[in-house]
Amino acid sequence: MRRQIAVLLCFLTGFFVVVAFFIEQDPIPDINEKLDELLVIVFAFALVLGVVSFLQHHSKKIRRRDKGWTSSVISISSLVIMALLGIFESSIRGTGVIGDRTTFDWVFNWVFTPLQATMFSLLAFMIASAAFRAFRIKNIEAAVLMVAAIIVMLGRVSIGQVIFPQSLAISEWIMNNPNLAAQRGILIGAALGAASMAIRVILGIERPYM
Amino acid sequence: MSDAMKIGGIDKRWVYLLVAIGALIPIIKPLGLPVLSTPAVEALFEKIESLEPGDVIMLSFDYGPSSAPELDPMAESILRHCFQRDISVVVVALFPLGGDNQAKIALNKIVPEFPVVEGEDYVYLGYKDGGLAVLRRMAEDISIVFPQDNRGIPLEDIPLMQRVQNYSDTELSVSLATGIMGEWWAILVNAQFGQPVAVGATAVSAPKYYAYLKAGQMLSLLGGLKGAAEYETLIGEHYPELKERSQIATRGMDVQSIVHLIIIGFIILGNIVYLISRSERTRAGGRLASK
Amino acid sequence: MIRLLLAVSIILAGSLAEAQTDTNHINTDSIDVLLADSTVTATLVLQLSEDSTRILLDWTTGDSINVILERAGNDSVFATIGSFDPTITSFTDSGVSPGDWYMYRLLNGDSMKDLGAGASVEVPFPIEESRFFRTERTNALLLFLFYAATIVGYISIAKRGAQLFIRKIAGLDAVDEAVGRATEMGRKVLYIPGIMSVDNIQTVASMSILGYVAGKTASYGTNLEVPNKDPLVLATAREVVKEAYLKAGRPDYYNDDMVNYVSYDQFAFTAAIQGLMTREKPATNFLIGSFYAESLIMAEAGNASGAIQVAGTAELAQLPFFVVACDYTLIGEELYAASAYLSREPLILGSIKGQDLAKAVLVGLIILGVILSTSGQQWFADFFIQR
Numbered sequence: 001m002r003r004q005i006a007v008l009l010c011f012l013t014g015f016f017v018v019v020a021f022f023i024e025q026d027p028i029p030d031i032n033e034k035l036d037e038l039l040v041i042v043f044a045f046a047l048v049l050g051v052v053s054f055l056q057h058h059s060k061k062i063r064r065r066d067k068g069w070t071s072s073v074i075s076i077s078s079l080v081i082m083a084l085l086g087i088f089e090s091s092i093r094g095t096g097v098i099g100d101r102t103t104f105d106w107v108f109n110w111v112f113t114p115l116q117a118t119m120f121s122l123l124a125f126m127i128a129s130a131a132f133r134a135f136r137i138k139n140i141e142a143a144v145l146m147v148a149a150i151i152v153m154l155g156r157v158s159i160g161q162v163i164f165p166q167s168l169a170i171s172e173w174i175m176n177n178p179n180l181a182a183q184r185g186i187l188i189g190a191a192l193g194a195a196s197m198a199i200r201v202i203l204g205i206e207r208p209y210m
Numbered sequence: 211m212s213d214a215m216k217i218g219g220i221d222k223r224w225v226y227l228l229v230a231i232g233a234l235i236p237i238i239k240p241l242g243l244p245v246l247s248t249p250a251v252e253a254l255f256e257k258i259e260s261l262e263p264g265d266v267i268m269l270s271f272d273y274g275p276s277s278a279p280e281l282d283p284m285a286e287s288i289l290r291h292c293f294q295r296d297i298s299v300v301v302v303a304l305f306p307l308g309g310d311n312q313a314k315i316a317l318n319k320i321v322p323e324f325p326v327v328e329g330e331d332y333v334y335l336g337y338k339d340g341g342l343a344v345l346r347r348m349a350e351d352i353s354i355v356f357p358q359d360n361r362g363i364p365l366e367d368i369p370l371m372q373r374v375q376n377y378s379d380t381e382l383s384v385s386l387a388t389g390i391m392g393e394w395w396a397i398l399v400n401a402q403f404g405q406p407v408a409v410g411a412t413a414v415s416a417p418k419y420y421a422y423l424k425a426g427q428m429l430s431l432l433g434g435l436k437g438a439a440e441y442e443t444l445i446g447e448h449y450p451e452l453k454e455r456s457q458i459a460t461r462g463m464d465v466q467s468i469v470h471l472i473i474i475g476f477i478i479l480g481n482i483v484y485l486i487s488r489s490e491r492t493r494a495g496g497r498l499a500s501k
Numbered sequence: 502m503i504r505l506l507l508a509v510s511i512i513l514a515g516s517l518a519e520a521q522t523d524t525n526h527i528n529t530d531s532i533d534v535l536l537a538d539s540t541v542t543a544t545l546v547l548q549l550s551e552d553s554t555r556i557l558l559d560w561t562t563g564d565s566i567n568v569i570l571e572r573a574g575n576d577s578v579f580a581t582i583g584s585f586d587p588t589i590t591s592f593t594d595s596g597v598s599p600g601d602w603y604m605y606r607l608l609n610g611d612s613m614k615d616l617g618a619g620a621s622v623e624v625p626f627p628i629e630e631s632r633f634f635r636t637e638r639t640n641a642l643l644l645f646l647f648y649a650a651t652i653v654g655y656i657s658i659a660k661r662g663a664q665l666f667i668r669k670i671a672g673l674d675a676v677d678e679a680v681g682r683a684t685e686m687g688r689k690v691l692y693i694p695g696i697m698s699v700d701n702i703q704t705v706a707s708m709s710i711l712g713y714v715a716g717k718t719a720s721y722g723t724n725l726e727v728p729n730k731d732p733l734v735l736a737t738a739r740e741v742v743k744e745a746y747l748k749a750g751r752p753d754y755y756n757d758d759m760v761n762y763v764s765y766d767q768f769a770f771t772a773a774i775q776g777l778m779t780r781e782k783p784a785t786n787f788l789i790g791s792f793y794a795e796s797l798i799m800a801e802a803g804n805a806s807g808a809i810q811v812a813g814t815a816e817l818a819q820l821p822f823f824v825v826a827c828d829y830t831l832i833g834e835e836l837y838a839a840s841a842y843l844s845r846e847p848l849i850l851g852s853i854k855g856q857d858l859a860k861a862v863l864v865g866l867i868i869l870g871v872i873l874s875t876s877g878q879q880w881f882a883d884f885f886i887q888r
Binding site for chain 2: 033036040105108109112113116117119120121123124125127128129131132133135136137146149150153154156157158159160161162168172175176179180183184187
């Protein structure tokens, strides 16, 4: 019975959202908007589940002294500290463009932001090692790929325009033509696949949520 | 040392070390390499140049701290350009993790450089969650989404917002976006409401926006640090008094140039090593076969 | 003069045909100005058109005089919008915007004095009529119906027992091998279902594959870990894995800690995954779902740890990174076909075949569109514009 209800609910909501794309008659647009809002509300409750899972997972690691348990201590401490700062400082936060000077903001600006920037910066190093591994002339296609990659890399930077002045124009052509064509082809295929998957889920043929 | 840590026989960490050194040198000693602008970036510059003093644009901060190195220079350049030309700016933030912060950082930096007044020349409406729903609602009435600005002042009491009700009262919307948000502006705000849209995107996301640019759903695309550097160059050429202040992305391009050259060097080196070892294997195979 | 008369007559005829009375927001009080002309009486009447895009002005003057019509907007600064001889007594102002105030006054064309006849109005926003069907989306409806018909058609064919061919997908063939490798090495399988929420179709597809992988790890007794960025995905993944272990007859092997929550922040999640891969060295990594900038960091970390990696995403920008750093990559629609490929269920296979037919038709339409557009026939391509 539980399964049938889940499948029926999935069908009704999926069908409704498809219909709402075409039908403008009140109250359909309002209900459609309410479904979006419902997702946000459900997310908020699921977040509680997530936090409980996080605490359980890391406290188990600490209790058992598993490998990396000290990282778990830092993780739980960070969660608790930021949550408490956010709750207790919310009443004294500044409201102007200039003026937010609470501890929460300080931690966000001077701890969280640099950490995020650091993680994003790792991409530069990862790209270097991935490119070194990937661009090997094993066959004709790989050779063409390598040449195109070098031209685009030169065209994207100032020094490329000094070393090889035509690299900008050629790289723009590569990005706007063969690259775009391939992307559009994959995009069309992926969109059709997504639509097919959605139809299967709505019709109950596939039930990945159960 | 596992084989996975080596590439072509070289420890990956040597590659990382060289990249790090290559990134540090231009920061310590700037190279001053020229930056040439492209049509995709020039389109936004020319659009803002064509606006009259008093015209309004909307600037949306749809990114967080991780994308700040690439998108902050774009935000600062666009704000400088608008304030220099007395173009009013309505600023919003739609990215949940840090959009609000990035908007405040940019305004805190740029506002003191110009004789602009909050509420008259610019206004910051704050952060709002909701993505597509927010974009849709702003086409009808911005005050439904943002009943007051970031200071808590109702929109009807703000002189700038008394003449801006929705997108049609602005000349342009610029989204500085990470991830999917730039696409939302193109497919919803432009395609459905006819609002000219320009997007500033990170370099890794920029390739997917070319389709929208080519289809005319975006007026302009600023891709990554290069896009920001191009805009700074255009600002410097047209407004020499702003040139010194708008150099962050341009200096960053020096770093990018050196790192790209290092990567290209490694690719060529890797292929030389590969071809040599392949021919040695072929020769060794030939000798074994002949025995 | 004759051309002006003709033009105004045409405008007048057109606007009179559409003129509707709307007196909700009309103020007919005279507007006080300096230099009033008290020798001539005049009246000015104002009407808004039905669609609120035009203001229709009619005036009368006691004497036969030339008049000048002036208009002011929100800034209250008057400017001349027309000069008329005595035979013309009306004008249509088309340059109006919703939400703006407009004030009009008549001046004596000879003495330039105010005739004391004025009117003002605030142009309201047009009331949108609620339509039943959005006719601008007819193209989308037709395409959707065609697509749904091909899928349902092939599902019916599949139900009747037809053997449907699906090409080999190396990444999916490798799933069993990858899980087996983890079992042999005594290390865990790490499954990352992307970073987007459960409303993203790639995440839904990832859940299908997770169910299959969890069934395999249950059968082989291999450790499985599924870290999540999104709490809704956490809840869904737990149900999927629990169900898979139940179906495999190994409910005792399942525990909630296998599917855990890490962080909602993109790069905090990435840092945690990178640490997990480096410390615990899973034998097999599955990176299946929607990824953004963190994709290369995760894939390279997994590559450095020596794991076999199967990735799958429909995010165009991330595909090159996965192709470079992973052993097998499911590209775009292969991700959505995975459930059909792994389960070989006829109904799901039928939908894949229907999708292929639709794609073939679409390719034909694209070729036709290119030919027509190149020869100057734009109507065909215009039909497919999104509205």
